[in-house]
Amino acid sequence: MxxxxxxxxxxxxxxxxxxxxxxxxxxxxxxxxxxxxxxxxxxxxxxxxxxxxxxxxxxxxxxxxxxxxxxxxxxxxxxxxxxxxxxxxxxxxxxxxxxxxxxxxxxxxxxxxxxxxxxxxxxxxxxxxxxxxxxxxxxxxxxxxxxxxxxxxxxxxxxxxxxxxxxxxxxxxxxxxxxxxxxxxxxxxxxxxxxxxxxxxxxxxxxxxSDDELLEEQIERAFWDITKDPLWENVDIDMKEAVDLRDSNGRDPAFYAARALESAIKIISDQKGWTHGGEKGAQNYIENLGSKKNGAFISDWERDALKAFFAAVRNPFGHGAGSEEMPKLSQQQTDWAIETCMSWVKTLVKRM
Structure with a gap:
């Protein structure tokens, strides 16, 4: 084994x-x-x-x-x-x-x-x-x-x-x-x-x-504490993969960070009873969280920010580039993507 x-x-x-x-x-x-x-x-x-x-x-x-x-x-x-x-x-x-x-x-x-x-x-x-x-x-x-x-x-x-x-x-x-x-x-x-x-x-x-002590104290520690719960196992697995790929200069660490965030959004939608079965992707689950009939779990600007993140960061890495140039983030952009996903998970879970 x-x-x-x-x-x-x-x-x-x-x-x-x-x-x-x-x-x-x-x-x-x-x-x-x-x-x-x-x-x-x-x-x-x-x-x-x-x-x-x-x-x-x-x-x-x-x-x-x-x-x-x-x-x-x-x-x-x-x-x-x-x-x-x-x-x-x-x-x-x-x-x-x-x-x-x-x-x-x-x-x-x-x-x-x-x-x-x-x-x-x-x-x-x-x-x-x-x-x-x-x-x-x-x-x-x-x-x-x-x-x-x-x-x-x-x-x-x-x-x-x-x-x-x-x-x-x-x-x-x-x-x-x-x-x-x-x-x-x-x-x-x-x-x-x-x-x-x-x-x-x-x-x-x-x-x-963990290079940034302040980041570790304010974001990372809270994130890892949350994902100890078996409910968030898939979030934990994908974020660890993102961190390992970043630290070893592997391919597409931001993609796995975004997957972790998407899993968290889906879990919250399921736990709240908002999932209706017609969802086709992250955008639809984000709508579930932002829906006014569901109590507007997230505000309009947060809904738009999440959609923009998935469109700009996750989607290009989730599909083949074809004849276009292969998408790639800089080290600073990768750090930002991972930190952003951790922060989103932390704040969303705290609202449950």
Missing amino acids: LTDIFADRYLGIQMWEAFTDVEERFLVQGFRIVSEQLFPYYRDGKENPASKASWTSIHDKLSMELGLDELSPKRYHFNTIYNGKPVTQSGAWSMEKVCKDFVNSKFDGTVSADRFIKERLSFIELAFRERENQLNEINSNLPKQLLDAQIQDKRVKPGGIRIPGNRADGLKAFNETINASFQASVEELNERLRRANFNLNYHNGFIQI
Whole structure:
């Protein structure tokens, strides 16, 4: 199974020329966040089976993409003397140590500093993605668990022992705690990325380039927070593709940003019950949002601005150019298109 990793997405972009104390310090910090906050390997002095499974999953995914049998040696052996005779001691390292020996290994120059750092950032990215996927599953199962808890509470027989409070409240409190804990880890990771001057940001399972701190604070962070919800999954996927294509100088990143915005507009129309089935494209869905009978979700000038954006930016890239010159945006225009789409999604969703 293929896994999307940071090192492959940014293969063609040199981001580091040297491995310095800054990079070494960050990798130690990043690994400690994973090992101490996301997946503590031991519980009460014993190996935690759930954490071991997570560490193994991360190791196997990354080693496969890097073309390695193992990130670092899984087993050890050494010669010693026992009762005056030479013997060989052997055993298996914990999966946490195998990963630590990879992430925090000394840079020896056998590969470029750029590749060395990217491969280890890929480990941190996959670890955060693993935990985020786990939380998404936990969150999706919560409504059923709450319903089951309510049913169980009602089944307590008269005169039976009843624990103070109720199961549903306990489940909600636990869910809020684990989600808040993960969000705090994300914020710490992003702050450490910022302090290391990496111009990178983690969001929704991916580490991506973020050059403008003010833009990140006011637009990007709010956008990625919105698209954590499964409802906006297609918006999230297309916008990540747009950002990756922009950062790797790929083709038509603005097209994918516009697709993300179009998906958001369609979702809002569907959620509000305004979709009538006769729509043939983005323009018709925009009309649904601007219709006065639907309460004018957007004003006339906003409707016209959205239509103009799709006509000028999305449509030329959505059709073959024929004998005409292939459309292309400058770097500045591409940045503007992506930022514009993020801003539109943010403001439209906030109105729901």
